Amino acid sequence: MLHPGCHQGPNRTALNRYPEIFAAAAAAAPSARRILSFGCSTGEECITLADYFPEAQIIGADINPVVLLRAMKHRSNRIRFVYASDGILGRYGGFDAVFCMAVLRSTGHYPFDSFEERALFLETLVRPGGLLVIHNSRYRFGDTARRCSYEVIPVTAPRSSVLLPDGVTTAEPDGSIFRKLES
Numbered sequence: 001m002l003h004p005g006c007h008q009g010p011n012r013t014a015l016n017r018y019p020e021i022f023a024a025a026a027a028a029a030p031s032a033r034r035i036l037s038f039g040c041s042t043g044e045e046c047i048t049l050a051d052y053f054p055e056a057q058i059i060g061a062d063i064n065p066v067v068l069l070r071a072m073k074h075r076s077n078r079i080r081f082v083y084a085s086d087g088i089l090g091r092y093g094g095f096d097a098v099f100c101m102a103v104l105r106s107t108g109h110y111p112f113d114s115f116e117e118r119a120l121f122l123e124t125l126v127r128p129g130g131l132l133v134i135h136n137s138r139y140r141f142g143d144t145a146r147r148c149s150y151e152v153i154p155v156t157a158p159r160s161s162v163l164l165p166d167g168v169t170t171a172e173p174d175g176s177i178f179r180k181l182e183s
């Protein structure tokens with residue numbers, strides 16, 4: 001059963017699941033200190049981010065308390081986990097990078113408004129100059145109202161175009177990493 005507010009029930013994850021994107025983000029923000037993994041599932045993404053960003057504290061957040069409990073075994077002096085409520089995340093805001101990978105993509109009825117509401121909340125958590133990384137979603141951050149407040153950071157990927165999860169829409173693989181403009 002989906003939790004209220006859940007955008008993606010399945011919690012499949014893995015270590016280093018998106019190497020090209022993590023590498024490009026690390027190159028764009030090598031001295032990032034505070035990173036959020038939104039929809040961290042059982043925590044492997046947080047371990048991966050700790051490797052790519054050696055100076056950063058990583059916060060993993062998920063809406064599913066069962067996977068959060070499993071993630072807790074990866075807690076360390078650099079990685080911690082919190083429940084993904086807006087109130088809790090808002091208190092941690094001002095991140096150098098926010099990652100939202102394979103979260104905003106429910107396979108059922110999933111209007112653009114649902115995606116945009118979460119994407120626009122997440123972008124409020126990014127400090128000016130910080131990165132917003134949204135990948136493996138049903139829709140594109142580049143189609144939201146806040147797109148013009150960001151620049152795209154290129155990603156070197158093996159293919160020149162990929163299909164979004166609807167299996168129809170073509171997207172550029174380097175449309176995942178956005179840097180918030182300073183003003």
Ligand SMILES: C[S@@+](CC[C@H](N)C(=O)[O-])C[C@H]1O[C@@H](n2cnc3c(N)ncnc32)[C@H](O)[C@@H]1O
Pocket residue numbers: 005006007008009010011012013014017038039040041042045061062063064067084100101102103
């Ligand atoms: C497929 S997993 C993705 C895990 C990891 N980010 C990755 O890409 O490997 C999707 C996760 O997003 C979580 N999720 C779904 N809706 C969420 C929401 N509104 N807030 C936080 N987490 C959410 C689910 O509980 C699940 O653990």
